[in-house]
Amino acid sequence: MNALPPEIPMPSLPVSTSRHPVAVWPWPITLGLLTIFGLLSALLGQHGVWLALSWAALSIPLIVTVICLIRAWRRPSSKGGLS
């Protein structure tokens, strides 16, 4: 996912940097869009499949958070993170 180009233009980075820059925004944007979809699908649909989709969409940010935390605490020497 982080291999994608960033959706929001970032200020130019020095080319000589030793650490590799990563795309900052794909994950937060995805989680944000899922949240918006989850909030609206239950509000506009309010029936069956739209409710289920809303619950699923709003769960994903929580699930992603938990996965990141578990990764970080399982492997204390590494940085964790999703890459």
Added chain:
Amino acid sequence: MTTRTLRRWFVVHKWTSLICTLFLLIVCVTGLPLLFSKQIWDTFVGDDDPPYEILPPGTPNASLDVIVEKARALYPGQIITSVNPDDDEPAVLVSMAPSWQALKDDENYPDRHSGHWIKFDARTARVLEQSRPATEPKEPRTWTGIIMSICNRLHVSLFAYLPGRLFLGLMGGVFVASLVSGMVLYGRFMKRLPFGSVRRDRASRLTWLDLHNLLGAATLVWATVVGFTGLVNELQTPLFGLWRVTDVRQILKPYANLPVPSQDHLSSVQAAFDTAARAAPGNEVTGLSFPGASFGSPVHYVLWTRGATPLRARLYTPVLVDARTGELTGAYPMPWYLRFLEISRPLHFGDYGGMPLRILWALLDVVVIGVLVSGLVLWAGKRKIATDARLRALGYDLDDVDDVPALVESTR
């Protein structure tokens, strides 16, 4: 982004967050029990409604006029203030009082309640239940009642009525500013870190910072929506007041100085419900208040109708029916700002998607508490360090090539 702009964003984020964090913690914590208040009441207090008679499905409802007559017969000489059919039970709630003046006087005596209610079975027009008469000793308060009421009042107004509401609304605005500035800092800070990194092998401060960033990024949109809709909700008193002094005053102008007619000579309540249903097609009528009610007209029944589709169910349209003649005066859709308020309520309460949505709301709320606490830890940890040193300690590159002039300038 130059170092100077970054520094400004950092200061904005620090101060907006510091200002609202304590209050945000209060509303986040008190909001949790409020999310589940119905379940809490049912579990700890129990449903005290009397059982309903089992009638064949499709039994028609009794005429509201019959119910109104029965209520009058029970309390001769008193006035009826409103008639409200229940949303999901076959019941009609009739509110009464000795007089409009008595209700008005109640405002000056906090422990006097001259209003009371009677609950009728909507189909048989039998009395199901009545409010406790004012002469009887008060029902002992339950712990559930006390705790829920404290949570509610803290959450809505910090026990400070309208000033408290407006203050919390302001805090909602500051919170949104802190979220926006936090997002800018996140974009700058995460340039070298993959999403979700939590560094645990270095300073514990970095662990807290990574946690703050991860939890904040995951809940950013939810927190913005709930924060902003909370702000809108806190503005409901001034917004309704604005409507009252503009549109409502204009509509009621021709009637404002008329006397309130005696309730013996009013037109049919049932007919008023039917008229209102025709005046607002596609809407259901949820209640009626009698002429003379505060903020109403002295000669009109005010009927509240709401849409039948899921989204429009939150949009109320008042209908005025002349109580002297039974004729329709008009239906008055609310102005845009009250429609906006009504749409923003469910997005704050999370009450529109069943129990799973409430649980998700609670979990997201807990994550936001995590963001607030980690932010506090970060602030408390290194309060004494100057901003630049702190930014460097947090891993910002202040010596980026494009930033050098700004840095030189700032060190002069």
